[in-house]
Amino acid sequence: MKRVILTIFFDFFYIILSNANKYSKDVVMDYLTSQSVPFEIADINHGFQLAKGILKIRKDHLELEFEVQDAILGVISSGVQTVSILFNDLEDIRYEKGWFGAKIILKATSMKALEDLPGSEQAIAELKIKRKNRKEAESVVSSARVALSEHKLDRLDD
Numbered sequence: 710m711k712r713v714i715l716t717i718f719f720d721f722f723y724i725i726l727s728n729a730n731k732y733s734k735d736v737v738m739d740y741l742t743s744q745s746v747p748f749e750i751a752d753i754n755h756g757f758q759l760a761k762g763i764l765k766i767r768k769d770h771l772e773l774e775f776e777v778q779d780a781i782l783g784v785i786s787s788g789v790q791t792v793s794i795l796f797n798d799l800e801d802i803r804y805e806k807g808w809f810g811a812k813i814i815l816k817a818t819s820m821k822a823l824e825d826l827p828g829s830e831q832a833i834a835e836l837k838i839k840r841k842n843r844k845e846a847e848s849v850v851s852s853a854r855v856a857l858s859e860h861k862l863d864r865l866d867d
Contacts, residue, residue, distance in 0.1 A: 775827075802853050816832060
């Protein structure tokens with residue numbers, strides 16, 4: 710029984726390794742697109758509103774899904790909105806760790822790229838991350854930076 714399991718295990722890895730060059734970029738992109746992290750955007754409309762959502766990495770852009778709600782009563786004032794930020798429009802993405810949480814800072818190449826994202830000012834958006842999601846956020850930002858770098862390198866090749 711152990712011999713059969715080991716044989717299947719080694720055959721599986723042989724197939725993966727033999728096809729690694731063909732499918733490695735697709736496998737990496739599938740992994741990237743499966744990553745997401747919850748975030749909040751505070752101080753919308755002078756602190757009267759709050760946005761809660763999810764940041765997702767896609768093949769050629771970042772996708773932010775969020776709902777805007779009243780900060781005092783918690784009543785949702787909008788439906789689910791989606792904002793896509795193309796890697797062409799993104800200059801930098803950073804992760805900053807704090808004492809009680811963290812934040813992801815998106816810096817765009819123009820203000821137009823972030824115009825649909827509430828709370829963004831002068832082509833910069835700050836997404837607050839809760840303490841329990843810090844490791845997940847760090848991983849997502851790391852993957853997004855890799856994808857952004859690959860995108861910039863691909864643009865240089867063209």
